[in-house]
Amino acid sequence: MATNTESVDLVGDEAATNLARAALFAALVGAFAYVTFPNPVSPVDVTLQVLGVFLAGIFLGPVWGPASLVLYLAAGALGAPVFEGGSAGVGALVGQSAGYLWSYPVAAAVVGAVVHRGATPRDLDAVGLPTLVGAMVLGTVVIYGFGVAGLALVLSLGPVEAVTVGAVAFLPAEALKVAAAVGVVRSDAIAAA
Numbered sequence: 222m223a224t225n226t227e228s229v230d231l232v233g234d235e236a237a238t239n240l241a242r243a244a245l246f247a248a249l250v251g252a253f254a255y256v257t258f259p260n261p262v263s264p265v266d267v268t269l270q271v272l273g274v275f276l277a278g279i280f281l282g283p284v285w286g287p288a289s290l291v292l293y294l295a296a297g298a299l300g301a302p303v304f305e306g307g308s309a310g311v312g313a314l315v316g317q318s319a320g321y322l323w324s325y326p327v328a329a330a331v332v333g334a335v336v337h338r339g340a341t342p343r344d345l346d347a348v349g350l351p352t353l354v355g356a357m358v359l360g361t362v363v364i365y366g367f368g369v370a371g372l373a374l375v376l377s378l379g380p381v382e383a384v385t386v387g388a389v390a391f392l393p394a395e396a397l398k399v400a401a402a403v404g405v406v407r408s409d410a411i412a413a414a
Contacts, residue, residue, distance in 0.1 A: 239281070243289035246277040250293050250325070251303030262390035264376065265318055268305055271364060271395065274325045275357050275402040278332030282342035286329035294322060320371020320387075321364060328360040335359060345406055353406060357399045365391070 250273035257266040278286040297303045297313060304313040304322065314322055335356035337343050365388035373383035 239285045239288075242281055243277075243285050243292055246273065246281060246286070246289040247293035247296060247303075249273045250277070250290065251296065251301065254303055254305050255307060257306050258394075260390055260394075263386040265321070265368070265372070265387070266305060267391060267394045269398070270305075270321075270325070271328075271361070272398040272401055274329050274364070275332055275360060275398065276405060278329035278356070278360060279336050279345065279353070279402065279406055281329075281333065282337050283330045283333030283340055286333040287326035290326040290329050293325070297322075315375075317372060317375050318368075319375065321368040323371070324364045324367030327367070328363040331363050332356045332360040348406075350403065353403060354399060357402060361395050361399075 250270050253269035253273045256269040258268075260267050274290060277289045280286075281289055293303060294314065297309050298311050300309050302309045305318055313319070333342075333356075334340070336345075336348055336353060369383045369387040372378055372387040373380065376383075378386070
């Protein structure tokens with residue numbers, strides 16, 4: 222009696238690779254959540270999470286970038302300490318940072334779609350600096366649109382106060398994150414020069 226031992230691929234190599242990359246970026250955003258700086262103007266601290274969101278959209282594209290952030294949110298909701306300062310649980314997804322957190326998959330999709338000009342990732346060497354920066358500016362608008370709405374809802378803030386403490390207070394930090402993301406994306410071009 223002979224036994225057939227043919228290999229069966231349940232998931233293709235490309236899907237497995239993309240899932241692994243998505244998990245890596247989810248972990249990166251979770252690690253960036255531990256880097257926090259108090260913001261004296263806002264009830265929400267500055268973190269490096271947005272840098273991870275930008276990088277996920279840029280490197281993974283408009284499909285797998287958001288998938289990595291959905292994985293990140295699911296891990297945090299299930300108790301992994303991946304939210305701001307190591308917090309976890311569903312409470313973070315309905316608290317004062319909720320709007321920011323829920324915006325991450327949408328922002329990664331926007332950044333990825335602008336950078337890659339569609340759903341299929343393209344070579345990042347072909348992406349110009351204005352496109353790269355413009356994509357992250359649009360991602361920032363998405364993040365702070367959701368974040369301001371979340372703060373206004375959760376803390377019962379008026380529109381001017383919500384924009385002031387939920388967006389304007391973070392703009393200098395966002396400029397640094399955009400610059401850092403450009404540096405990461407262009408690091409091999411810089412090293413080759």
